Amino acid sequence: MNPFILKMERRDSLSAEERAVLEEAVARVRVLGPHEDVVREGDRPTDSTLVLDGVTCRYNLLGDGKRQITAIHVTGDFVDLHSFPLKVMDHGVATLTTCRLGVVPHARLKAITEQFPHLTRVLWLSTLMDGSMHRQWIVSMGRMPALGQLAHLLCELYLRLEAVNEASELRFKLPLTQTDLADTLGLTPVHVNRIVQELRQSGVVVWRTPDVQILDWDRLVRLAEFDPRYLHLHHEPR
């Protein structure tokens, strides 16, 4: 099954017809290796991309080649649904791991928005959830100590992966390099290394890249001041 269906069915019921429409929306599957561009800033794509399996990121490049990762997208995320109405990409999307990507032509998205009002709201919800995560990341990166920022990212990714059956029993895979983490949290690799060590040494996590095991969820949540409301994991009619 298309994991986007799994992700959205956590939040709302889909009819058999709506599920079939989402399955058929994927025209083909693209496989990319790690650290490859899916779309670049300035591109004018005619397809949107759904992550069937793997980890991708949205990023912006600065003049001196520095990179800020502004979102991490995992299995079930519709990474550039935005490009359908926005037309021109204002950021890039790249793979962080080997990825299987579902290619969804904008023509099919247009047909969905014209024929299936509830499914259109579900797609809208998906981009609103992306927005709520961006807001939370701004709060976290703007006002939390580095240790709290990383703790927050771990809490978030665990719950997002669990929602698409990619994590359970407080274990998950985080196949990001320390440079990826530094570019995500706006920290230097030196500081990322230090806070990873601190989380390990204080017995909160066991972390052998890519395997992360959370030993003390409550403590991680306290460090992160984590409140999962912004992930909108509850099920109700939208």
Added chain:
Amino acid sequence: MNPADPPEIALEAREILNDGSRRIGYLVFCDGALAAVLIEVTEEDTGAIPGWYLEAGFGPCSSLRVVDPPIFPTLEDVAPWVVAQIEQAMN
């Protein structure tokens, strides 16, 4: 002092607290005023080269001006960087 004179950069070794341990570090002075604190980092810390990491900076060397704190491969690389920061701040 003539304003055209380059500032005098001096380094003073100190132990610095670093998450449960102590490390060698340097206080960097610019004409006697504290400009930066460096801490020794290993290859494991940086994921790349070892050296001296700008742990804290003040004035032209502060995080308000330096987004990516540099890692200096050797202590000889510190003074030219501090001077460049001061010159950049004046321009």
